[in-house]
Amino acid sequence: MIAEVIFWVTVGLVVLGALGATLSSSLIYAVFFLLLAMGGIGGLYVYLGSPFVAMMQVLIYLGAVGVLLVFAVMLAGPFWLRPKERGRFIKVGLGVALGTGVVIALYKGLRHHHWEAGPPHVSSAEALGRLILDEYPLAFELISLLIVMSILGAIMLGLLSKGRGKGDAMG
Amino acid sequence: MPWDDPRVFQLLSLILLGCGLMGLASRRTLLGMLISVELILNGAGLNFVLSDRFFHQPFPRGEVFTLFIMGIAASEAAIALGLILLIFRRRQTIDEGKLRELRG
Numbered sequence: 713m714i715a716e717v718i719f720w721v722t723v724g725l726v727v728l729g730a731l732g733a734t735l736s737s738s739l740i741y742a743v744f745f746l747l748l749a750m751g752g753i754g755g756l757y758v759y760l761g762s763p764f765v766a767m768m769q770v771l772i773y774l775g776a777v778g779v780l781l782v783f784a785v786m787l788a789g790p791f792w793l794r795p796k797e798r799g800r801f802i803k804v805g806l807g808v809a810l811g812t813g814v815v816i817a818l819y820k821g822l823r824h825h826h827w828e829a830g831p832p833h834v835s836s837a838e839a840l841g842r843l844i845l846d847e848y849p850l851a852f853e854l855i856s857l858l859i860v861m862s863i864l865g866a867i868m869l870g871l872l873s874k875g876r877g878k879g880d881a882m883g
Numbered sequence: 884m885p886w887d888d889p890r891v892f893q894l895l896s897l898i899l900l901g902c903g904l905m906g907l908a909s910r911r912t913l914l915g916m917l918i919s920v921e922l923i924l925n926g927a928g929l930n931f932v933l934s935d936r937f938f939h940q941p942f943p944r945g946e947v948f949t950l951f952i953m954g955i956a957a958s959e960a961a962i963a964l965g966l967i968l969l970i971f972r973r974r975q976t977i978d979e980g981k982l983r984e985l986r987g
Binding site for chain 2: 719726733761764772773785787808810812814818832851861
């Protein structure tokens with residue numbers, strides 16, 4: 713009983729976070745709604761029997777990406793200089809039409825299919841590690857290379873943006 | 884139990900995709916668009932894990948791909964934020980409507 717209540721609350725948090733991250737007119741609130749949705753998805757990973765991925769979700773998304781986004785919002789100028797998030801009416805209408813259209817079209821496909829669900833199982837970190845290093849070592853190494861390159865690229869961009877351009881208030 | 888039904892999770896990841904597309908089309912700043920892309924990636928990760936749990940394979944391949952998605956999302960966020968800060972320092976704006984040098 714209590715597990716069901718927690719499950720539905722988590723689902724509600726994910727939906728609320730997704731809608732808030734999309735529709736909120738302030739960027740920093742959008743970031744916090746996004747963090748809410750990501751934390752809720754971490755909780756759902758536990759219900760799906762993959763605690764390791766849930767832990768990684770909290771570490772990577774809530775920890776790393778969340779802090780990055782909050783810092784970017786703070787560094788990207790004072791909020792009164794930013795453009796209004798609510799764009800022209802036609803853009804918002806186009807966005808709502810696109811989102812709901814895709815959801816309705818794909819849901820129609822999902823609804824008529826009978827899904828054969830297997831028994832629940834919990835996957836261990838050991839199985840994940842064996843699978844990564846035995847079957848997908850190339851992808852694993854390539855992603856490591858990608859992360860190193862992106863760190864170097866971020867440092868390069870930070871150096872490039874130092875003290876250039878007109879009216880640079882940050883020096 | 885409600886979490887033994889794959890359709891709840893499928894609908895949820897579909898909602899995440901829809902919200903991400905909605906934000907991607909309607910946001911005006913680059914940061915808002917980046918937030919929407921993160922929503923879409925989260926929906927994709929949820930979909931991988933649910934297919935791994937319900938359409939039972941002997942090995943958790945879907946979770947491995949979710950971990951790969953997380954790595955790609957983290958590096959993408961780092962690069963995108965570096966670019967956004969560079970653009971902001973040079974132009975004093977992150978409004979995507981004002982960045983139109985590459986328009987044909």
